[in-house]
Amino acid sequence: MDVLSTLLTVVAIPFMFFLLGYFTYNALKLNKRKEQGATVLEAILLPVLTSVVITSWVSMALLILGVFSLFGVLVVIVIYTVPVAVKFRDRLIPRGMPKIVLEKRTLFLILLVVVVVVLFFRPYEETLGCGDGYA
Secondary structure, eight states: OOHHHHHHHHHHHHIIIIIHHHHHHHHHOSOGGGGTTOOHHHHHHHHHHHHHHHHHHHHHHHHHHTOOOHHHHHHHHHHHHHHHHHHTGGGSSOOOOOOOOOOHHHHHHHHHHHHHHHHHTOOOSOOSSSSOTTO
16 A cells, blocks of 8 residues: 555545544534533444444445545545534534443443444455455
């Protein structure tokens, strides 16, 4: 992998998996007082979920148009994120982190995320070579 694609990947990952959802989620919140009871996991995972959903939609749209690339996805996300961040900049400042509450549902959510990460990032059967592992 060359340096430019590595740099693009390092820049794209925070945009695609957190910043997009953070800006969108905070821009769409109507009242911050309603979320006083949110846990830290909810405050982190809801922007991540929002980012994944919007990035998937953008990626699918670019794929259907036949112009899919990581750079294209990043450009569309930045074109969307910057105006949202500028328009709703007063809502983006965190007013304090919620308390960490270890309830059954929080522990279940942590366990679910760990299982998903383990299953999604399992080792590829053929780490060297350019063949398909299923061929």
